[in-house]
Amino acid sequence: MKQRTLCRAVEMTGVGLHSGERVVMTLFPAPDNHGIVFRRSDLTAEPIALHPDLINDTRLSSTVVTDAGVRVGTIEHIMSALAACGVDNVLIELNAPEVPIMDGSSLPFVFLLREAGIVEQQCCKRFIRIVKPVEVRLPDKWVRFVPYNGFRLKLTIAFDHPVFNLAAPTFEIDFAKQDYVEEIARARTFGFMQEVEMMRTHNLGLGGNLGNAIVIDDAGVLNPDGLRYADEFVRHKILDAIGDLYIVGHPIIGAFEGYKSGHAVNNALLRAVLADPSCYEWVVFDGGGDVPPDAFSGVECMGGASRCVRACHQLPNTL
Template sequence: MLQRTLAKPISVTGVGLHSGERVALTLHPAAENSGISFRRTDLSGEQGEIIKLNPYLINDTRLSSTIVTENGVRVGTIEHIMSALSAYGVDNALIELNAPEIPIMDGSSLPFIYLLQDAGIVDQGAQKRFLRILKEVEIKEAGKWVKFTPYEGFKVTLTIEFDHPVFNSSAPTFEIDFAGQSYVDEIARARTFGFMQEVEMMRAHNLGLGGNLNNAIVIDDTDVLNPEGLRYPDEFVRHKILDAIGDLYIVGHPIIGAFEGYKSGHAINNALLRAVLADETAYEWVEFPNDDDLPNAFHELPSAA
């Protein structure tokens, strides 16, 4: 299977969920083997240089996955766009933005899916590299856990737990196996969510400044405040899967394995990636020159243009 990039650049504007700043974002095609990179066009000198993404750059996980470089350059809330890039199997792209945070759009990854569809996806000359999980790797902390196990495909299972009436009427667990299930149909529309009582705390820490009912599900003491309600009956856990897929794709390659989590979040997802990479017996890099040898999960990737 060959690497993929965008057929052409494409741009969009929006607002940062936490910063509240207006953001102009452009996705560019990139050369094979260059990976996913970011560049802050509002900065100059060393701070304005291209940042090639890797799990060790995620140094702020308060409510999102945020790149913080040694030079102090921040690129926040990357998980939704990374989730969309994973769904389309994009290996190489340059993402430029003129603010410290990716725009939140409608709180899901669907607007980024539309961007990728508009840009088109093309195959490149080099073989796609996959990270195959060879043994169980687990991280446990403070009542949460996440783990990888070997699996000839890509499957994600998550369970959430909140002591709130809205969550009591919603299924707490969701599983998606990409051999036969569609990211666009099952996951992409699920929006981020938050509680009214958290808003003041978040804003005191300069977080959530751009959040509103158009880009997040907002929950009060008893109910969902969004007039249109939920997009899926279990939208909350599906959004956590959307986040996890984006967090895992920060490794820069599709993963052959099963991911499972209980009350997972950005910090523990990133810790799991780092734990895998730190153990050379836990993974291997593989390529599939013959597409017939691909695990079925990756036959379902949306077609390249």
């Protein structure tokens, strides 16, 4: 399998969920082995080659913070879309400190990538294959990788609120068998009204509203149109996990499982894998070989470009 980049540059404008700032984001094609790189056009700082060690703020999002203090916030949704579309090499330029939230899901970013077009490059795609179980446990949550010939995620959520009892708390997706656009991409981020004041005292959630997040009060969901899926909350947690795990910059061959996972523990799992070379191996499939069928072929094998476009057009005022 070959590496992938974009056919042409594309741009979108939105607002940062936490900063509240208007942001213009432009995605540029990048050469083989370039990886996923961020550049702040409003600063003179050097471009930032993404790596799990750079995720140094995980308060309600995955945020890059360099040693020089340069920030690129809330990257998990666009990273999820890049993973689903199989994009290895891209330059992401922002004129503000945060990726735009758009409608709170990854679907606008999938649409943007399909608008740009995706092209295969010359060099082989590099995979990280999990060869033995790796687990990170905290007092009330855990995540782990186990060997698996594909890419599968299974998550369980647990929140003390009746709205979460209306659907199953667990969801699982196997990239070779299920459709990312249909099952995951439309799931939006969510938050609680009672946390808004606390968040804003910490300069978080300044751009949040009912158009870009599910908001929950004591009685239930405040959004007039309700939920897109009965179990939208756990599906969004999987969307986040896909993005958090792709911060490693390469597709992972293995199965991810978690209970009450979040950005901090997801990142800790990546760091634990990279810290122990006996946990993983690098692999390429230069002649097809035994690559897991359809698991890493991008959204074309999970619904196709036309489905992505149609799904996005069903979301008014998304772009």
